[in-house]
Amino acid sequence: MAKRQRPKKPNVTGRNDTSRFVRLDYRILNSNAYRALSPNDRALLVELVMLYNGQNNGSLYLSVRDGAARMGVADVNAARRSFATLQELGFIQMTEDAFFQVKAKESSRARCWRLTWLAGPGRKAPSWEFLECEPEPKTQPRKRMERGQSALKAHRKARSSGQLPVLDSSTIDED
Template sequence: MLPNGRNNTSRFARLDHRILHSNAYRALSPNDRSLLVELISLYNGENNGSIYLSVRDAAHRMGVADLAAASRSFDTLQALGFIVLTLKHEFRSGSSGQSRARSWRLTWLPGPGRKAPSWEFLEKEPEPQSSARKRMERGLRVLKSYKRGRERGRFPALDSDTLEQFRPIGRARAVLDSDTAKVENGGNQPIGSVRETATHIATPWGECASGYPFGWWRPDWSDSISALTFFAHVGAVAESANQEKGVA
């Protein structure tokens, strides 16, 4: 930051919101948008109409290896009214002179001789049923949803600093005691913690002496099960002995 409060950056590339929100811009692919930014970065405030950029250099600046992809992006930007060709390329071989790349004009900026911007892309849209058209429609739907949410004061991210009044007051705490399902839980409260001296095991359905069913949600029933097993065994032995006496 300079002492006068200004940023020490020499220049910046400006993208007007009328560009970003236009139907034509929503139809652009990532490569098309990348090329548009590269063309804007070559504008110095006075050379609109004399912005020279070849397909090869554009591909390198865009970060793509396919020259045909860069060429298609030039065609798309022209078809949708973002750029206008002002001078065709010229190829010279040998010592006859230097070759010259094509020259472009950005339609939303003043042209040579202070010619007013034409804003041609505002009246352009891709052909129906084309992939660009479908891309445009998807982009416009999302943009419309965003604008509607902004006007109503609602955004998807509630923890954002954008709308301070919608920030969460506090985090939800874990429920340690609940009345949610007493019937399904045998009339018992859920156990919020596990005692260190007890082991929780899954046991078959049954009913203890108190009449309460026991299952996997209750503490270890090993002692009760052992007692029930012992008395059942004693009863079986006694019944067997009585049957033997009766036979005798």
């Protein structure tokens, strides 16, 4: 019979070596720019944040092909559009462009990214650019942002008046 392993205890600094987590600040999730992101854009953002280890912001290497594979989409153009949208709305900045040569392995590399809400290389302060960014009027991201804002407003109004949708649902049996 196999011996059951106990979970590892935190080390002296209070950290657990077995598990990492991705932190998305509430300001990010509540911003207009985040509301304008498509599901693919949000998936790519999470994949980029997963590459961050606490010290490598500005050195997050992710190519369009690898981004598409990590997002689970077959269309490389969808990943390319997601990178462009995240840059346009101020969530990421490119720190180094891609450079590929067939015969020079040591100099070939994917694009390098920086997350704008985290401190960058050389202790560069976070810029939080996306807080001031909004999509152009009459575009799909703008419509997505406005729908998200109205849904949040309706939820906050219902919560403040004590009428949450789950409590007022017609699918709940009242005995």
